[in-house]
Amino acid sequence: RKEVEQDPGPFNVPEGATVAFNCTYSNSASQSFFWYRQDCRKEPKLLMSVYSSGNEDGRFTAQLNRASQYISLLIRDSKLSDSATYLCVVNTYNFGNEKLTFGTGTRLTIIP
Amino acid sequence: EPEVTQTPSHQVTQMGQEVILRCVPISNHLYFYWYRQILGQKVEFLVSFYNNEISEKSEIFDDQFSVERPDGSNFTLKIRSTKLEDSAMYFCASSEYRDGTDTQYFGPGTRLTVL
Numbered sequence: 001r002k003e004v005e006q007d008p009g010p011f012n013v014p015e016g017a018t019v020a021f022n023c024t025y026s027n028s029a030s031q032s033f034f035w036y037r038q039d040c041r042k043e044p045k046l047l048m049s050v051y052s053s054g055n056e057d058g059r060f061t062a063q064l065n066r067a068s069q070y071i072s073l074l075i076r077d078s079k080l081s082d083s084a085t086y087l088c089v090v091n092t093y094n095f096g097n098e099k100l101t102f103g104t105g106t107r108l109t110i111i112p
Numbered sequence: 113e114p115e116v117t118q119t120p121s122h123q124v125t126q127m128g129q130e131v132i133l134r135c136v137p138i139s140n141h142l143y144f145y146w147y148r149q150i151l152g153q154k155v156e157f158l159v160s161f162y163n164n165e166i167s168e169k170s171e172i173f174d175d176q177f178s179v180e181r182p183d184g185s186n187f188t189l190k191i192r193s194t195k196l197e198d199s200a201m202y203f204c205a206s207s208e209y210r211d212g213t214d215t216q217y218f219g220p221g222t223r224l225t226v227l
Contacts, residue, residue: 034215038155041201041223042220042221043203043218043219043220043221044155044203044218045218046215046217049215087154087155098160098168099145099157099160099168099170100145100147100155100157100205100216101157102154102155102156103154104153104154105154
């Protein structure tokens with residue numbers, strides 16, 4: 001089983017639509033969770049952290065279900081500028097060492 | 113806003129040559145990382161570094177790779193004898209804390225092409 005698994009897409013959705021991405025992770029010891037955004041040939045940029053209580057940042061809502069080891073991202077009222085690859089990222093912290101484990105990413109294209 | 117910087121943006125080298133990729137982490141950050149991304153693939157962890165020593169390294173980070181913080185600002189990744197399969201984007205990242213929750217900030221990357 002992959003450490004972090006995402007549907008690679010592509011997701012092609014019309015502007016203004018709502019789109020949801022899902023992600024599962026295999027290491028139950030993982031401690032923190034993030035969604036990063038990556039534009040073509042650019043660096044990953046933090047979109048938002050993900051908390052068990054769920055969190056919202058404008059049009060973006062993230063949810064974490066630790067029991068199911070499942071993370072989601074919802075984008076409402078999508079805009080052309082949302083076109084990018086969305087990376088599900090898990091941080092595993094163990095005895096002072098930590099590393100980010102990335103999913104393969106889900107590619108999103110917003111269509112005018 | 114402070115940011116991680118990397119140089120060069122693109123490095124082309126011949127197979128077997130040594131390359132050094134440079135990074136300047138955010139100034140008050142204490143934890144440093146290198147990741148790589150082969151074209152079309154996911155971002156992969158290479159190594160983490162703290163207090164002038166490696167904290168953790170992946171199986172990718174073999175004897176051909178080394179990291180160094182030669183002064184108070186730079187953080188370098190050296191590949192001793194490059195192979196074709198080392199062609200990738202190499203991202204440096206830094207974080208202020210290491211408690212499992214802190215954000216890692218990524219530099220713009222160096223694209224390494226090995227011919």
